[in-house]
Amino acid sequence: MDKILTIIIPTYNMESLLPRCLDSLVKPQCSEFLEVLVINDGSKDNSLSIARKYESEYTGIIKAVDKENGNYGSAVNKGIELATGKYFRILDADDYYDNKGLSILINELENINVDLILTNYRKDRGAQKVYFKSPESSIGHIYDFDNVDIDSYPNFAMHGITYKTSILKNNNIRLQHGISYTDTEYCFYPLSYVKTFVALDILVYCYQLGRPGQTVEISSQIKSVASMVKIIDRMYYYLKDNNIEERLFKKLRSIFCNINGLCFMTILCFDGSEKNMTLLGKLRKQIDDISGAQDIMLGKNLFGVRYYKSYMQKKKKSNGLLYSFYYKLVKKGVALSWAIRDKVFKNISHNIAGK
Incomplete structure (x- = not known):
């Protein structure tokens, strides 16, 4: 069956959090239109074994991919290379999706044909939860991307972005290897090829903050x-x-x-x-x-460079x-x-x- 959505999960030493991440995609329901690629980036813990366990349990939906360590960008590049879904998203292994929102998104993706879809996301730091949503006036309208002001969309970030996979594959979108913060490149380079855009009022991504060692710390x-x-x-x-x-x-x-x-x-x-x-x-x-x-x-x-340099x-x-x-x-x-x-x-x- 043709896949509607590929979700890639770049993974490095995330054995304690990877099950929560994967469970958010497959429980309580698991869509046959979904493809999940767990890109193990040379983990030294049991992340690969966990991914393979889920692969055996959810055959045809979850696939474990093992590669040498090359940092975040290289894992995303491998995901783009292997993706077969019509649309493409990223989910970090220490975060998770709202399962209900994911199900709604997949249903929506079956009926639309645009280059970039923007959904809502939430930042969680303990009990504190902050939501990032598109302007209400823009919801559900398909726009020529030339006419979209991304600065008016608080949710324009990796966590809110769904690209048409062909945008990434056909234009050889590649992130830099061996460095952090390449999710910014993921938001930057594909935009040159995006023609159509829609914002959907769906909470999908739950971004978890406060873990020691996160790149945002x-x-x-x-x-x-x-x-x-x-x-x-x-x-x-x-x-x-x-x-x-x-x-x-x-x-x-x-x-x-x-x-x-x-x-x-x-x-x-x-x-x-x-x-x-x-x-x-x-x-x-x-x-x-x-x-x-x-x-x-x-x-x-x-x-404040002038002031601080002085x-x-x-x-x-x-x-x-x-x-x-x-x-x-x-x-x-x-x-x-x-x-x-x-x-x-x-x-x-x-x-x-x-x-």
Whole structure:
């Protein structure tokens, strides 16, 4: 039977969480239109054995795929290569799907033919649950993707995206090997080939936060600055070297600015070494070189390079409390003028110095 949806699960040392992930796809019901590829990325624990157990129990639906370790991007690439479903989604092994939502999505996919479908997702941190949904006015309407403003969709992220598989296969979409944060590339490169779009009011992805070692934890971000820079560099040259139509350019530029924002915050708030400050100087030049990017960065309140470079040159050391304050400030999206912000920072610095 032809598969409607392929879900790939990049997996590395997730033996404790993989059963929950797989159970969310097959219990209480399991669709014959579903293909689940568990991409074991060289795990050293029992992840592969668990995947094979589910494969034997759900023959024709779940398949265990073993490969050498190559990090997240290589696992996604293998999934794209092997996928047979008409549509394609990613599910991280430490997360899970809302089973009811998945069933509704599969039913919807049988009756539509678009390049990109956006569904809702939820971020869970303990008892705290935050929902990311498409604007109500856009639900259920098929749009020409040229006319879609992705910045108006809070759920535009890997967790909300379903691509038509042919978009990924026919255009040789490949993520970088050996680095983290390549889910940003998954949101970026296929957009050049998307023509039609629909948003559905279905909760599918349940994104779990708070696990030690997650790439979204600040300790992992600090260690992965080099990965962010590789992603930024590739996007920068893509934007510079291709003659991209303006409406698509704006979408890609937005994603480019988002990953820059993450990199800037990580360095400025938590690892303001002289080496990293020099690196930010390079990234800043790239931002200046992409039309409109600087205005976006300023608008998002993520562009404090001038202030912090001056601060580092004077103090010659990282001020952890000051950076933490800045991180919380920008994460909340508080818009302060530079004059007010500098005054706040100077007061904090003065108070710290006096202790």
